[in-house]
């Protein structure tokens with residue numbers, strides 16, 4: 001099974017690069033952040049408090065969740081846009097720090113990889129916990145300012161405010177007890193500051209060739 005794990009902080013370019021790399025290598029692509037967002041979105045829609053550990057775990061275990069390149073479907077409803085609202089982005093840290101939810105979603109990620117014969121999988125703990133034996137483990141990063149500027153170019157907003165929100169999310173991502181964001185053992189760090197998509201892709205393809 002050929003798994004390429006891509007981890008790193010918000011705004012480092014993971015999704016763009018993961019999709020482009022998957023297309024180039026003829027592999028499927030999985031956005032695991034969308035899974036944490038989908039559980040958050042479903043909890044908010046059902047008035048389940050995001051800090052109610054057991055209710056959220058029950059939700060994560062029982063919901064039908066389908067994530068693919070076309071979008072995200074929860075219990076038959078398309079939530080592709082709904083998972084990107086500021087409310088979901090603000091609340092997702094509660095879901096991501098729930099260890100039982102992490103166990104459930106990690107199982108689903110491994111089942112997905114089995115069913116697809118591997119893939120390019122992006123998140124925060126993919127190389128460190130979910131697929132420690134991945135063919136290539138990448139840690140994509142960029143300066144906080146550049147990450148904020150990229151978000152503003154995509155979706156608008158104030159760059160200082162977004163930089164602060166990104167720093168706060170970095171804090172909660174790196175400090176949670178279960179699956180904190182960190183460079184996995186054996187991972188290759190790619191700093192995308194000042195590089196365009198093609199340059200990042202070329203750097204990754206070179207790393208892949210070195211690893212084969």
Ligand code: DC
Pocket residue numbers: 010032033034036037092093096122123124125126169173
């Ligand atoms: O990549 P993203 O911003 O859409 O991810 C949303 C949140 O989900 C992010 O704050 C961290 C969390 N996440 C996680 O804890 N583990 C993953 N494998 C992927 C995302």
